[in-house]
Amino acid sequence: MPKLGMEPIRRKALISATIDAIHAKGMARLTMNDIARRAGVSAGLAHHYFGAKDQLLLATMRTLLADLGEEIQTRLAASTIPQDRVRAIIRGNFSTCQFRPEVVSAWLAFYDAAQHDHEARRLLRVYTRRLQSNLVHALQEITDRATAERLGETTAALIDGVWIRRSLASGDPDTESAIALVESAVFGALGMSVA
Amino acid sequence: MPKLGMEPIRRKALISATIDAIHAKGMARLTMNDIARRAGVSAGLAHHYFGAKDQLLLATMRTLLADLGEEIQTRLAASTIPQDRVRAIIRGNFSTCQFRPEVVSAWLAFYDAAQHDHEARRLLRVYTRRLQSNLVHALQEITDRATAERLGETTAALIDGVWIRRSLASGDPDTESAIALVESAVFGALGMSVA
Amino acid sequence: MPKLGMEPIRRKALISATIDAIHAKGMARLTMNDIARRAGVSAGLAHHYFGAKDQLLLATMRTLLADLGEEIQTRLAASTIPQDRVRAIIRGNFSTCQFRPEVVSAWLAFYDAAQHDHEARRLLRVYTRRLQSNLVHALQEITDRATAERLGETTAALIDGVWIRRSLASGDPDTESAIALVESAVFGALGMSVA
Amino acid sequence: MPKLGMEPIRRKALISATIDAIHAKGMARLTMNDIARRAGVSAGLAHHYFGAKDQLLLATMRTLLADLGEEIQTRLAASTIPQDRVRAIIRGNFSTCQFRPEVVSAWLAFYDAAQHDHEARRLLRVYTRRLQSNLVHALQEITDRATAERLGETTAALIDGVWIRRSLASGDPDTESAIALVESAVFGALGMSVA
DNA sequence: AATGAATGAGTTTTCATTCAT
DNA sequence: GATGAATGAAAACTCATTCAT
Numbered sequence: 074m075p076k077l078g079m080e081p082i083r084r085k086a087l088i089s090a091t092i093d094a095i096h097a098k099g100m101a102r103l104t105m106n107d108i109a110r111r112a113g114v115s116a117g118l119a120h121h122y123f124g125a126k127d128q129l130l131l132a133t134m135r136t137l138l139a140d141l142g143e144e145i146q147t148r149l150a151a152s153t154i155p156q157d158r159v160r161a162i163i164r165g166n167f168s169t170c171q172f173r174p175e176v177v178s179a180w181l182a183f184y185d186a187a188q189h190d191h192e193a194r195r196l197l198r199v200y201t202r203r204l205q206s207n208l209v210h211a212l213q214e215i216t217d218r219a220t221a222e223r224l225g226e227t228t229a230a231l232i233d234g235v236w237i238r239r240s241l242a243s244g245d246p247d248t249e250s251a252i253a254l255v256e257s258a259v260f261g262a263l264g265m266s267v268a
Numbered sequence: 269m270p271k272l273g274m275e276p277i278r279r280k281a282l283i284s285a286t287i288d289a290i291h292a293k294g295m296a297r298l299t300m301n302d303i304a305r306r307a308g309v310s311a312g313l314a315h316h317y318f319g320a321k322d323q324l325l326l327a328t329m330r331t332l333l334a335d336l337g338e339e340i341q342t343r344l345a346a347s348t349i350p351q352d353r354v355r356a357i358i359r360g361n362f363s364t365c366q367f368r369p370e371v372v373s374a375w376l377a378f379y380d381a382a383q384h385d386h387e388a389r390r391l392l393r394v395y396t397r398r399l400q401s402n403l404v405h406a407l408q409e410i411t412d413r414a415t416a417e418r419l420g421e422t423t424a425a426l427i428d429g430v431w432i433r434r435s436l437a438s439g440d441p442d443t444e445s446a447i448a449l450v451e452s453a454v455f456g457a458l459g460m461s462v463a
Numbered sequence: 464m465p466k467l468g469m470e471p472i473r474r475k476a477l478i479s480a481t482i483d484a485i486h487a488k489g490m491a492r493l494t495m496n497d498i499a500r501r502a503g504v505s506a507g508l509a510h511h512y513f514g515a516k517d518q519l520l521l522a523t524m525r526t527l528l529a530d531l532g533e534e535i536q537t538r539l540a541a542s543t544i545p546q547d548r549v550r551a552i553i554r555g556n557f558s559t560c561q562f563r564p565e566v567v568s569a570w571l572a573f574y575d576a577a578q579h580d581h582e583a584r585r586l587l588r589v590y591t592r593r594l595q596s597n598l599v600h601a602l603q604e605i606t607d608r609a610t611a612e613r614l615g616e617t618t619a620a621l622i623d624g625v626w627i628r629r630s631l632a633s634g635d636p637d638t639e640s641a642i643a644l645v646e647s648a649v650f651g652a653l654g655m656s657v658a
Numbered sequence: 659m660p661k662l663g664m665e666p667i668r669r670k671a672l673i674s675a676t677i678d679a680i681h682a683k684g685m686a687r688l689t690m691n692d693i694a695r696r697a698g699v700s701a702g703l704a705h706h707y708f709g710a711k712d713q714l715l716l717a718t719m720r721t722l723l724a725d726l727g728e729e730i731q732t733r734l735a736a737s738t739i740p741q742d743r744v745r746a747i748i749r750g751n752f753s754t755c756q757f758r759p760e761v762v763s764a765w766l767a768f769y770d771a772a773q774h775d776h777e778a779r780r781l782l783r784v785y786t787r788r789l790q791s792n793l794v795h796a797l798q799e800i801t802d803r804a805t806a807e808r809l810g811e812t813t814a815a816l817i818d819g820v821w822i823r824r825s826l827a828s829g830d831p832d833t834e835s836a837i838a839l840v841e842s843a844v845f846g847a848l849g850m851s852v853a
Numbered sequence: 854a855a856t857g858a859a860t861g862a863g864t865t866t867t868c869a870t871t872c873a874t
Numbered sequence: 875g876a877t878g879a880a881t882g883a884a885a886a887c888t889c890a891t892t893c894a895t
Binding site for chain 4: 493
């Protein structure tokens with residue numbers, strides 16, 4: 074019995090397996106077999122759905138980007154107070170599903186890939202700019218434009234920096250302290266105390 | 269051609285070539301032939317001197333770490349005023365030879381590698397801790413211990429974050445504005461204006 | 464071409480090809496390509512099924528050992544008279560499929576390998592001891608225990624010695640005279656004439 | 659100061675190192691560097707003296723053959739009684755310097771090589787025939803021609819067989835019991851007791 | 854006489870990809 | 875829809891050999 078509608082299930086499983094495999098072996102040693110095995114299918118099937126390794130990798134990156142975007146948008150939509158909008162962005166970046174070691178590894182791998190791969194670079198820049206623009210927008214409601222721009226860049230850098238540093242820490246990532254660090258820097262710079 | 273004492277020369281050339289090659293092709297697609305060609309030698313020689321690709325990569329990482337360490341130490345040694353010591357660390361991290369796109373790519377690649385490679389992780393942690401400890405030491409001369417610790421972590425994250433973000437920017441990296449961003453955040457948090 | 468259940472077929476073909484290749488080129492010059500070509504497959508497939516050259520070589524050795532063991536067991540099972548059991552062992556060792564030049568070369572190569580390779584040594588000792596024990600058991604039914612033990616060792620050595628010497632002879636191996644030589648030595652020592 | 663007369667010293671050292679290296683790593687994994695290192699010289703020098711690996715290997719084989727030949731000739735020259743001449747041949751084959759594990763490994767490696775290498779085969783046959791002929795000559799003085807021929811072959815095979823089997827035993831080779839086994843078989847077949 | 858430097862050819866090994874079923 | 879079979883191209887790695895010094 075040919076199962077119907079397997080495609081989206083397989084695609085998700087393969088992308089999720091890709092993230093895990095990147096964490097476990099790194100981009101350089103990643104093989105289609107690895108990924109397929111983790112997804113519980115044959116390597117042939119991965120090709121069937123994604124055409125080639127490159128495509129699977131890019132699809133994974135797009136998923137990562139989209140997930141983060143959604144995470145932030147959802148939180149933004151639920152925030153009415155200006156200050157909360159800044160918080161929403163910060164917290165979105167450190168949300169549980171984004172801050173899993175596997176996901177962190179995958180992001181790092183893509184930052185790495187972006188150094189020489191055009192499409193990866195392009196995709197990553199979309200995220201970078203959106204984060205920046207989201208932050209500046211939110212900050213502009215609290216402070217003047219110039220400060221918002223400067224602080225936007227600082228905040229974005231701080232988010233990435235905390236992220237990358239925590240990736241080296243042993244044990245599970247500590248979401249709360251990561252958020253606290255960024256928030257206190259941002260609101261401290263605005264002369265506000267963190268609620 | 270075969271003169272005596274070529275080993276150190278070749279080793280340096282190969283490590284330098286590795287950095288360039290990582291930038292140009294990325295860890296994943298890097299081949300020993302690539303590296304050797306860039307260093308102007310045969311792939312066999314690279315193996316002769318480093319034993320295996322892994323070892324060459326780790327040697328490159330160690331060089332990167334050592335270079336950054338020296339860069340910072342030299343600047344620290346030349347700084348007498350407490351505030352300048354903080355600056356020395358920040359500026360060391362953004363010094364011209366550290367902030368070259370090739371070097372940035374290599375660092376990124378190693379952050380990536382550290383996610384799954386034990387030795388890379390260990391080495392990177394040495395750097396991480398040293399940076400942190402250097403910063404906290406320097407900050408403690410300006411502010412209280414608790415603030416120094418918190419701000420040390422923030423500064424370290426900010427350095428890494430600016431670094432990673434600038435790696436995506438097109439064109440040559442703008443050292444001065446990177447430094448300005450970090451310094452203004454740090455000294456701003458301490459209620460000081462940046463000299 | 465790709466049918467199901469090819470694995471056992473390919474494994475047998477590769478092991479058989481290995482024996483032929485050892486005879487033709489010797490262990491030292493043996494390449495996976497050689498073997499694969501003889502088996503009519505690609506070198507990649509040989510790796511796919513055996514993992515590495517070492518493993519293929521050991522698998523070949525195990526096959527050789529198992530084949531000889533079976534050869535002897537079959538003959539032993541068909542022998543009822545004590546004297547015939549001794550003969551069964553001798554003849555098993557010189558059976559047509561064991562005494563082919565290709566097989567002799569392979570055995571020799573494994574005796575050679577056993578000098579420095581642990582696993583090869585271990586495997587070969589299993590055969591050595593089994594042959595010895597089979598012989599002593601059979602001889603004990605004809606003579607006293609002490610003689611059986613001494614003669615068992617002599618016979619085993621004689622079998623191996625005839626084997627190794629015939630490997631240098633030109634032309635096809637003369638099974639019958641090899642057997643005659645060993646049998647007459649053994650039964651001569653027991654004061655029996657060879658039937 | 660160029661040392662005079664180094665050539666014979668180096669050649670001996672290299673040949674001896676070859677034997678050791680064969681024992682330690684086996685023909686298949688043997689490298690010129692291995693050998694040279696064991697001999698305490700550079701690989702380049704080994705080439706200087708032997709031209710190529712093949713030549714070094716053949717020179718080693720010739721040395722092995724010559725040493726055994728001398729060993730036997732010396733003993734034969736010292737034997738006057740017919741029975742002692744048979745003993746001289748047997749004991750020569752198990753003399754301490756022939757029965758060292760390193761030497762046994764080397765011989766085995768050459769038996770293996772003789773399966774596909776013409777020159778090795780030719781050289782080995784010289785030894786084989788000489789042993790056979792020596793034995794038959796000696797035996798003819800004790801028994802009739804036909805028996806001498808048959809027994810010569812048996813003895814030669816027994817020597818090789820004991821040799822090969824003892825190579826698998828753990829610990830140092832037991833020269834005396836090896837000799838005893840062969841002598842008792844030979845003299846037993848002649849109805850003589852071993853003195 | 855002797856060596857370290859260097860290479861290039863050859864070998865093992867890995868893997869994305871294809872394809873018949 | 876899914877797989878195991880199979881390959882070939884590319885990569886790491888090894889090593890005999892050459893050669894300037």
